[in-house]
Amino acid sequence: EAQVTQNPRYLITVTGKKLTVTCSQNMNHEYMSWYRQDPGLGLRQIYYSMNVEVTDKGDVPEGYKVSRKEKRNFPLILESPSPNQTSLYFCASSPTSGREGEQYFGPGTRLTVT
Amino acid sequence: QKEVEQDPGPLSVPEGAIVSLNCTYSNSAFQYFMWYRQYSRKGPELLMYTYSSGNKEDGRFTAQVDKSSKYISLFIRDSQPSDSATYLCAMGMGLGANNLFFGTGTRLTVIP
Numbered sequence: 001e002a003q004v005t006q007n008p009r010y011l012i013t014v015t016g017k018k019l020t021v022t023c024s025q026n027m028n029h030e031y032m033s034w035y036r037q038d039p040g041l042g043l044r045q046i047y048y049s050m051n052v053e054v055t056d057k058g059d060v061p062e063g064y065k066v067s068r069k070e071k072r073n074f075p076l077i078l079e080s081p082s083p084n085q086t087s088l089y090f091c092a093s094s095p096t097s098g099r100e101g102e103q104y105f106g107p108g109t110r111l112t113v114t
Numbered sequence: 115q116k117e118v119e120q121d122p123g124p125l126s127v128p129e130g131a132i133v134s135l136n137c138t139y140s141n142s143a144f145q146y147f148m149w150y151r152q153y154s155r156k157g158p159e160l161l162m163y164t165y166s167s168g169n170k171e172d173g174r175f176t177a178q179v180d181k182s183s184k185y186i187s188l189f190i191r192d193s194q195p196s197d198s199a200t201y202l203c204a205m206g207m208g209l210g211a212n213n214l215f216f217g218t219g220t221r222l223t224v225i226p
Contacts, residue, residue: 105157
């Protein structure tokens with residue numbers, strides 16, 4: 001089954017404790033992105049990757065890191081989480097140029113930072 | 115001013131009603147337009163994808179784009195309780211997944 005998987009689905013952590021949210025897709029897509037979704041603000045892009053070893057900042061990159069060492073994986077790293085990073089996070093992938101709007105989203109990771 | 119404006123609702127309709135969901139945008143550079151559906155506790159899923167002005171129909175769903183007015187709509191005919199979800203409009207202006215802009219979503223409830 002074609003899908004994007006994320007882990008963990010739910011995470012409660014404390015300020016400053018480093019964490020990683022994993023993302024994997026099995027559709028051989030070039031593009032992958034991370035979004036956060038907050039009430040009243042909608043989906044905002046954190047980082048995106050156009051291919052292996054190619055990443056760039058989205059609209060709200062502060063406090064986040066990413067890496068793309070393999071085509072299928074795109075982990076999101078919070079080196080020192082803060083309460084304002086409490087949010088619902090989605091990983092997404094999309095096919096090659098010309099179909100970027102066709103985003104396939106993972107199930108989401110609900111993160112709470114206390 | 116946001117790039118994409120979407121009425122957040124919530125919108126509540128009886129089963130069988132015609133639903134109209136709308137978004138406006140300010141940037142004339144947008145070239146393609148999408149509607150995503152998001153069920154509670156799930157990720158968004160692509161519902162409709164259009165490149166040009168006019169209408170595109172898929173079953174009970176019709177997407178309409180009016181580039182001159184910078185306005186897009188999604189119509190749902192014969193609405194069903196299973197259509198209850200949040201609907202997100204999105205649009206893009208060119209190459210790269212970094213050029214997508216999403217509306218904040220309209221929450222729809224279809225009452226049996």
